[in-house]
Amino acid sequence: MNEPLLSVKHVKKWFAVRSMGRSTGYLKAVNDVSLDIYPGETLGIVGESGCGKTTLGRAMIRLNEVTDGQIIFNGQDITHMPEKQLRPLRKDMQIIFQDPYSSLNPRMTVGDIVSEPFRFQKLYSTGERIERVKQLMLLCGLDPVYIRRYPHEFSGGQRQRIGIARALALNPKFILCDEPVSALDVSVQSQVINLLMDLQEKTGVAYAFISHNLNVVYHMSRRIAVMYLGNLVELADREEIYRHTAHPYTMALLDAIPKVSFDSADTLHSSIQGDLPSPMDPPSGCVFHTRCPYACERCKQEVPKMREIAPGHFSACHFAERYAR
């Protein structure tokens, strides 16, 4: 296989928690996560709220400083690179945010928003910039006559298109999509998903696609990483994840999706009970053992390692082979 575009190696991100001005512990938002993203592919990252998927994503493009570990982008270690040196590299890594309402400056026109990356990177003359912005708007399905309009004049789906146009402005190699369709209605959601997939075909950009919606992630991604409480629990090709699930948490997630099909009535069952434990005080051993239907003594004591159970299929479960479907 060719070289990965982005490598995350044993990354940890711990937030110090203070109460009454004193440090009282650490919130382990991301705990020893390693993964690679290859050029032109989409890696889906799924998990419930508070599992660290956004923190990991933001660490990938250095919007968060990591506590420990390494991030290698395009062959260069960017983990502790000074901002000045990093700036030219930032051209190649962009982000699309979840909330199309708060991620656009309400006092800037669409033209200003989409051309802002050019100003930062000091590219093109003013006339060329306007031309480029118009091209980008067309590419993202927006009519260029709206170039002077403000974000509030657009619907949610259109605003997300503006955010996408801005992310694409510098022809990046990698875009972090942080729940880009979660705030949208189903019919608009499918428009944005199709747009993102078309753009990938045209430009060869790689995506890290963060979402809590497994169906959307499955549709978008080539490979899927499942996170639970700051830990990566399973990583494999999307087909593998769905057909040969090898972690009890992934199984529970898949079972919990309400389906529109009718194989049998009353198919709904929640195979895991209880709530997510506090990431301030994660369980010992395997972090999932408090909710796992198969947990045993070993799971309470020994932290499971990510292992390759089939080519390209990694699972962090002691008994992945025994319970795999």
Place this chain on the structure above:
Amino acid sequence: MSEENTLLKVSNLCTYFFTDEGTVYALDDVSFTLKKGETLGIVGESGCGKSQMALSIMRLVQSPPGKTVGGSIELDGVDILKLSKREMKKIRGEKVAMIFQEPMTSLNPVLTIGHQITESILIHQKTDRKTARARAVEMLRMVGIPLPEKRMREYPHQLSGGMRQRVMIAIALCCNPQLLICDEPTTALDVTIQAQILELINDLRRRTGTSVIMITHDLGVVAQVSKNVMIMYAGKAMEYGTVEQVFTDPLHPYTRALLASIPNAEEDTRRLHVIEGMVPSLAHRPDGCLFHPRCPECRGVCRCERPELVQLEDGRQVRCHKYTEAWKEAEQ
């Protein structure tokens, strides 16, 4: 179909908002019936009027600018639109209860869980504080909250989102209502917690015989919990039928497009179906069929004439010109 079994009969309900920009037709001529112990799912995209439906039945539409201008809502044979404010207060909570989307904002942050549950029991039932507390503990246990006695003394912020929603359900059910309206009860929750809550609602419905109206934008949720489903678009009911009928053989072009636009792991399609355009503004509605600007099967008649609800033989209803006699004649 026996009439006695009907709990709720909504006929030609119209709720409009009179704003500076004109009249907003939030609900326009909506009718349905709900039998005892059944679940009806109401599905639609944001702004289609599904939440206004819930508020209209509770008579909680913000007024002004909103007003229920026509139709009737018969609960157990009584038209609740004709009741006085005082009589309505008795119905709310006692006969009809509601669960909202955001469990954090619908609980009072400065009162304990126990206080909030006993409060609603004391308002509606002639009982003393001690029995009310005992009943509250019992309710918390019923909705699956561990250590209910301890939780009674806690505040909403000490509970997780799923637990808060369970408390909301306990409050809603503490007076044994005949109808429970759930307005997007699981939208703010994670999938594994969502499955737990839906299972709980299903289970309680079976045990207590309460009828449920489940309002959601998630077609999967409706498929899991309800028997009948109504698809709404721009304030109007577009299609009605059993979940199985509507989801396996959708009749209305909007329903068909909506179902096709959900990403699905089972059927692998590279491109998702797209409904072009946007939901129309309810203040400036298009002429003719409200869906015609986005409809792939639109014809001349769709642009100028509002379609009526067509009753089909198998009990289904669909608001589309395609199923009228006139269209079929023109076809031949």
